[in-house]
Amino acid sequence: MASGGEVDRIAAEFGVHFVNHTRRAGGRHQSKARRTCQTILKKHGAGHxxxxxxxxxxxxxxGNWSAPCLTAxxxxxxNKPEWVERRDFxxxxxxxxxEALLERAKRINPGAPTLTLSVLISYELDRLMAERRTERAA
Structure with missing residues (x-):
């Protein structure tokens, strides 16, 4: 199991503090997704x-420190390391x-908003990067 202390330290680097999952995150600096972050840390490492x-x-x-956003x-x-390495990424x-993409994902597919959010982010980034390429070519 990934260290909760390490997850807390990494989150703190970005000014994020975890709250108990039974409480409501009360601001842009709070998250209830400690377990999700532990899973990401265990699976992909601290750099990721x-x-x-x-x-x-x-x-x-x-403030979009929810489990669906972090996971997506x-x-x-x-899964798109070639995008992450691009200058315009x-x-x-x-x-x-x-936030808007997550709300849209919840409306489109309430049973699997995280997966839907991943797809919406991919489509939107692809569109934005293609738009940027078109602007440069003109």
């Missing part, structure tokens, strides 16, 4: 978990509205 936190830690998306962003980083990712 830091990448996930770093991608979500933008002015627009800070982790999936994207693990961070710019495109910063343009995402994770």
């Amino acid at each position: 978990l830091r990448l996930v936190f770093g991608l979500i830690d933008t002015e627009k998306n800070r 962003v982790s999936w994207l980083a693990a 961070l710019e495109a990712f910063d343009r995402l509205d994770l």
Whole structure:
């Protein structure tokens, strides 16, 4: 099992503090997803978990520390490494509205919002990066 202390330290680097799963996260700096983060840490390592936190830690998306968002962003980083390495990836990712995409995923597929969110993020990033390529070509 991944260390809860290590997960807490990594989260703290981004100003995130975990609250008990029975409580409601009360702000943009709180998360109930400690167990999800432990799973990500165990499966992919500390560097990957830091990448996930770093991608979500933008002015627009800070506060989206839910298990579905963390899992979907982790999936994207693990399965699309060629995207993560692109110069325009961070710019495109910063343009995402994770909260809106999660709400849309819940409406589309209430039984599997995390999987649906992963797909929506992939489609949206693909669109944004293609849009950027078109702008550069013009």
